[in-house]
Amino acid sequence: MAVTPTIISSRANARVKQLRAAFAGNLRLSEGFVAIEGEHLIEEALRSGITPHVVFVSERREASFRLPEKTEMIVLSESVFTSAAETRSPQGIAALIEPRRYRLDEMMQHPDPLLLIAVGLQDPGNLGTLIRSAEALGAAGVIITSGTVSQWNQKALRASVGSVFRLPVATCTKDEIHSLSSRGVRLLAAVGAANAGVISAQHADLRRGCAILIGNEGSGLSDEWLALATEQITIPCPGPVESLNAAVAGSLLLYEASRQRTTTTLRGPATDMERIPNMQPRRPTGATR
Structure with a gap:
């Protein structure tokens, strides 16, 4: 029998505070993690080889993609998720990732x-x-x-x-x-x-x-x-x-x-035409992408 996950409904919860700090860009309080919001960005992170540290899901939302086994998932009440997210219309799913650092x-x-x-x-x-x-x-x-x-x-x-x-x-x-x-x-x-x-x-x-x-x-x-x-x-x-x-x-x-x-x-005798070699196929992108 599947176990129903506990829904966090306290804004004072330590994990919620960490998510809120990450959205605010406070790396010290977020313990060095960065917040990303939305299914598309999380999918892009996974596709890029980044494993989320933890994924937060609103109680009314389910992730439609498979997460790595070691990724923790936490369910938040709708009001708690909204209080932590920065967007005006939260998408109901967010994650903490460790940012890559380059030189x-x-x-x-x-x-x-x-x-x-x-x-x-x-x-x-x-x-x-x-x-x-x-x-x-x-x-x-x-x-x-x-x-x-x-x-x-x-x-x-x-x-x-x-x-x-x-x-x-x-x-x-x-x-x-x-x-x-x-x-x-x-x-x-x-x-x-x-x-x-x-x-x-x-x-x-x-x-x-x-x-x-x-x-x-x-x-x-x-x-x-x-x-x-x-x-x-x-x-x-x-x-x-x-x-x-x-x-x-x-x-x-x-x-x-x-x-x-x-x-x-x-x-050629009548026209000059430029061609780009090895063009890669592009995925269609919408206005929000």
Whole structure:
């Protein structure tokens, strides 16, 4: 006979406090664990080789996928689950995972690595989108600087749609980033206007090792970061706009780098056609993914 699990209905329960701290990004109180919410994100974590430490399920919800045997499952009352989750409409299932930690050296294992550096990004949606774009377009990793929102922020997690579980993301100091130049990686500062000395993205050589710097949503890259860069690049915009959204700009530059690195041009008598070799099939994605 199946045993009916005990439903935790106290907000003061130690496990509930741990989940609440993880959702709030308090690694000390969560004992180093990060919270992820929703069946899709948990499935992505499992698919990426991450075993959840514990899964929390609302009393009105059941997990529709198989969990590893060593993963603990805890059932919470609806009100307790809602009190712990950060979203306005909780999905009724969440998990605690141990975040993977990466170092810059791990990204440098790639020949001519393509990197993206987020300098002071504040919008977690932008960071999550850039991490997703970086994985999709073949980057070796994403570097975040001090003052940039955490990749484990709940909105960043959702925007990455699981890419944060697989793509190396590391927090680096300015000195570590500066050292990339001596390791054969050029620092390319993304700027909004084509001033003197600024190179259009399609004319920049993005085949060799390079790291694209994307600045803060409001102020962009400071003079200090611009001085650190090897070159400044921009995305030509024929329309009357001052600048592009940080995630859009970074994604377009990553695409241009990917295009340069992977396309071969077939020339015929009447047309030029670009083909990308070894294209991988993509799963259909919805608006929420």
